[in-house]
Amino acid sequence: MSGTVAALDEAALARWMEAHVPGFRGPLSAEKFPGGQSNPTFRITAGSGAYVLRRKPPGQLLKSAHAVDREFRVISALAQTDVPVPKALALCTDESVLGTLFYVMEEVRGRVFWDPAMPDSQPDERAAVYDAMNAALAALHSVDVQAIGLADFGKSGDYFARQVARWSEQYRASETQPIPAMDRLIAWLGENRPPDDGRMSLVHGDYRIDNMIFAPHSAKLLAIIDWELSTLGHPFSDLAYQCMQWRLPHEGDFRGLAGVDRSALGIPTEEAYVAAYCRRMGLDGIPTWTFCLAFSFFRLAAILQGVLKRVLDGNASNPEHGLKMGRAVPLLAQMACDLVEARG
Numbered sequence: 073m074s075g076t077v078a079a080l081d082e083a084a085l086a087r088w089m090e091a092h093v094p095g096f097r098g099p100l101s102a103e104k105f106p107g108g109q110s111n112p113t114f115r116i117t118a119g120s121g122a123y124v125l126r127r128k129p130p131g132q133l134l135k136s137a138h139a140v141d142r143e144f145r146v147i148s149a150l151a152q153t154d155v156p157v158p159k160a161l162a163l164c165t166d167e168s169v170l171g172t173l174f175y176v177m178e179e180v181r182g183r184v185f186w187d188p189a190m191p192d193s194q195p196d197e198r199a200a201v202y203d204a205m206n207a208a209l210a211a212l213h214s215v216d217v218q219a220i221g222l223a224d225f226g227k228s229g230d231y232f233a234r235q236v237a238r239w240s241e242q243y244r245a246s247e248t249q250p251i252p253a254m255d256r257l258i259a260w261l262g263e264n265r266p267p268d269d270g271r272m273s274l275v276h277g278d279y280r281i282d283n284m285i286f287a288p289h290s291a292k293l294l295a296i297i298d299w300e301l302s303t304l305g306h307p308f309s310d311l312a313y314q315c316m317q318w319r320l321p322h323e324g325d326f327r328g329l330a331g332v333d334r335s336a337l338g339i340p341t342e343e344a345y346v347a348a349y350c351r352r353m354g355l356d357g358i359p360t361w362t363f364c365l366a367f368s369f370f371r372l373a374a375i376l377q378g379v380l381k382r383v384l385d386g387n388a389s390n391p392e393h394g395l396k397m398g399r400a401v402p403l404l405a406q407m408a409c410d411l412v413e414a415r416g
Contacts, residue, residue, distance in 0.1 A: 099119065198337055204293040225274065283298045369407055380395065
């Protein structure tokens with residue numbers, strides 16, 4: 073079974089929102105945001121204001137993917153903390169309304185920096201934005217999950233062991249052609265996984281600059297969005313995932329920082345960014361950094377392989393972009409292999 077991302081049934085949605093969203097007043101119109109490869113996202117404009125709707129895509133999906141109900145739960149819980157998130161309004165688990173699960177949240181108006189080099193900003197603003205991201209990540213990893221009701225939001229035990237197994241399985245389930253570098257990388261991760269150090273926190277899972285909304289005229293971080301991959305896990309996985317952007321190319325379909333004059337732009341080096349995080353978390357350093365980075369490249373490659381498979385199956389939210397990103401899987405795997413070989 074396959075499907076395509078269709079327009080929303082606005083009449084059915086309006087009836088549901090009238091019953092479940094406090095203060096809602098129609099009529100409404102829905103417009104799909106152009107970005108996003110996973111959960112289709114829509115701006116809902118109504119008589120009572122603007123909202124954002126996130127839904128599961130149609131069709132046959134990989135197990136545990138597109139968990140919009142988990143997104144809703146985590147942003148609802150984080151409303152009790154200093155971590156900036158949109159206000160969650162209502163979750164619909166009745167698939168008869170729109171065909172798949174969805175939730176509605178407030179719309180946060182601000183700026184999204186799609187390019188981590190922030191070409192339209194000045195050095196002082198870039199430095200302040202990167203520091204705000206760093207501070208928010210440390211705040212997220214310091215959240216007391218027991219206190220906000222998320223103690224059961226993920227499994228206990230060795231996070232990296234579980235994640236390597238999970239994403240290896242997901243990758244094999246969506247494999248479309250042999251990629252020798254991915255095979256080598258999966259083997260290396262299995263053989264070089266460090267002992268579990270017992271660290272556990274709430275992790276975002278896709279922590280990067282374009283999953284954040286900043287104030288229109290300042291570096292204030294208003295909201296972290298796209299929590300689909302959030303869970304309880306190792307905090308260094310979030311940090312390493314974001315730091316991949318320092319290493320990815322700044323060309324073609326990649327929006328990385330490799331080859332960019334970061335000093336002139338006011339953007340911290342990877343080393344300075346990691347050091348700032350460590351200061352905020354009271355750490356002396358991260359001795360397993362090479363493994364964390366290699367794991368992050370592997371995980372992103374597995375995610376993009378899933379995107380490519382959804383394109384080929386007709387379930388992609390943005391097919392053209394999905395094809396391009398799916399073709400990047402061999403590059404990501406090779407970059408990780410080069411990284412571990414360079415570190416010995």
